[in-house]
Amino acid sequence: MKKAARQLLFYLFLLLVWQLLFQRKLWPPYLFPSPTMVGEALWQGFSDRTFLVGVTISMRRIALGYGFAVVLGVVLGFLIAASDFLEATVGGLVLSLQSLPSICWLPLAILWFGLSERAILFVVVMGSLLSVTINTEVGVRHVPKLYRMAGRNLGARGFGVFAHVLFPASLPHLVVGLKQGWAFAWRSLISGEMIFVSLGLGHLLMVGRDLNDMSQVIAVMIVIMALGQLVDQLIFRGVESRIRNRWGLAREV
Amino acid sequence: MSTIWARERAESHPKEQPKLHLKHVTRLFQTPNGPLTALDDISLNVAEGEFLCLVGPSGCGKSTLLNLMAGLDRPTEGEIWKDGERLDGPATDHIMIFQELGLFPWLTVRENVEFGLRMRGVAKPERQARAREYLRLVHLSHFERSYIHQLSGGMKQRVALARALATDPAVLLMDEPFAALDAQTRDRLHEELERIWTETRKTIVFVTHNVREAVRLGDRVVVLTFRPGRIKTALTVKLPRPRHLEDPHLALVARDLLVQLKEEISRSAKEEYRDEESG
Numbered sequence: 001m002k003k004a005a006r007q008l009l010f011y012l013f014l015l016l017v018w019q020l021l022f023q024r025k026l027w028p029p030y031l032f033p034s035p036t037m038v039g040e041a042l043w044q045g046f047s048d049r050t051f052l053v054g055v056t057i058s059m060r061r062i063a064l065g066y067g068f069a070v071v072l073g074v075v076l077g078f079l080i081a082a083s084d085f086l087e088a089t090v091g092g093l094v095l096s097l098q099s100l101p102s103i104c105w106l107p108l109a110i111l112w113f114g115l116s117e118r119a120i121l122f123v124v125v126m127g128s129l130l131s132v133t134i135n136t137e138v139g140v141r142h143v144p145k146l147y148r149m150a151g152r153n154l155g156a157r158g159f160g161v162f163a164h165v166l167f168p169a170s171l172p173h174l175v176v177g178l179k180q181g182w183a184f185a186w187r188s189l190i191s192g193e194m195i196f197v198s199l200g201l202g203h204l205l206m207v208g209r210d211l212n213d214m215s216q217v218i219a220v221m222i223v224i225m226a227l228g229q230l231v232d233q234l235i236f237r238g239v240e241s242r243i244r245n246r247w248g249l250a251r252e253v
Numbered sequence: 254m255s256t257i258w259a260r261e262r263a264e265s266h267p268k269e270q271p272k273l274h275l276k277h278v279t280r281l282f283q284t285p286n287g288p289l290t291a292l293d294d295i296s297l298n299v300a301e302g303e304f305l306c307l308v309g310p311s312g313c314g315k316s317t318l319l320n321l322m323a324g325l326d327r328p329t330e331g332e333i334w335k336d337g338e339r340l341d342g343p344a345t346d347h348i349m350i351f352q353e354l355g356l357f358p359w360l361t362v363r364e365n366v367e368f369g370l371r372m373r374g375v376a377k378p379e380r381q382a383r384a385r386e387y388l389r390l391v392h393l394s395h396f397e398r399s400y401i402h403q404l405s406g407g408m409k410q411r412v413a414l415a416r417a418l419a420t421d422p423a424v425l426l427m428d429e430p431f432a433a434l435d436a437q438t439r440d441r442l443h444e445e446l447e448r449i450w451t452e453t454r455k456t457i458v459f460v461t462h463n464v465r466e467a468v469r470l471g472d473r474v475v476v477l478t479f480r481p482g483r484i485k486t487a488l489t490v491k492l493p494r495p496r497h498l499e500d501p502h503l504a505l506v507a508r509d510l511l512v513q514l515k516e517e518i519s520r521s522a523k524e525e526y527r528d529e530e531s532g
Contacts, residue, residue: 146351147355149349149355150349150351150356151372152343153325153349154368155345155373157372164368164371164372165357168359247358247359247402248358248403
């Protein structure tokens, strides 16, 4: 409770500073809107449903792209961890690709898929796939050999070792990868959506720019931030702490 | 003295077919400093229902020997036979209790005990019933829903024991299971293990570096040498059961074994110091 109060105070303070800066009239209002103007833009956006449509479309895209990346990334991660050959070849490639900012895939995606839904999805997948893969692989490699031996000794074979030992044992790491992957997917999505009339949140940002409407730009930024936080807090924090508690791992500070 | 113990060859009990039969087993490991002979020409029989203790200093290949008996590892030379058949690959009815136990933290106590049965495709109602039965046997009925990290060291040991027993193994392989416990807990677990062994008559191979523990529990005690692991002595402990650690007869047997073991321990200590100097 004390923490929440502190946070509230902090944000009120930020708003106050913002308002004071606005009143000094250092910049024209269309470049530096007041908190109330942004609040109005937020209200406007939600009441004429453009923001709702944007949120829905963006969430649908990310569900698709991120979902695909998770399935592919987890499978790929396990395969790389299972084979020394794949580790030396594909594993190395994944690591170097990971150093590419996901926005780098955009020109390639546009050339391959044109200004289309598929181009956006491609960028989302490329943005999150690699971190899911890497964390899965690390997770599997960190599974103590003892668990594998105990599992085999108790009769687990082949796919059973994977399903009943390796997969659950690597979950704490895996969730970290999923969380990181989500953050990357969210970023890639917003940048991808800026490329054409995609109707998503990224597109709404560009509309704001085209209309010279800084209030809308900031309002959309706030929506993007809030949504990213919401998913992180509601889904990933919960899952992560449940897993850490169950596994008896120390809580993250 | 000869009434309470007798020196003998390791491959005794020639009349019946042994449960486990090790024939000139050698295991080499490749290390950065060249090949290391962990076990050298071990020949050993374990009779059905026997409680065999293996004693040796750390680094004598005790754990390696257990892994071989479980089929989790293969000998470089020599053969291992079980019930007259050659062991090739993991033996599902040779259940190991590892030193660090290897209980699964993502499962409850009962689900851990069920694990082996689940892998064997036993239906849920039956495996739950069997798990509960074995949890009763180790006095952990009230903890079936707990997770592993919520248990004390001694309780974890008992979960591991229940998990191993629930699969109804032919052989129970125990790798220094009580080494990390305090004396009272260990005492109690000795009693429980002896009781469970008397009730179930499982064949048990129990590895320890503690001579008194070995004499407390074993029908037979085999002492291994340090690097390479060879059989130094084997003797039958003829003390009546239930036994007690404070029994002076037990202490007498243990003292004789300890003399043998001490030579090996000092060799292992020397080796360790040398490793330190050169490393």
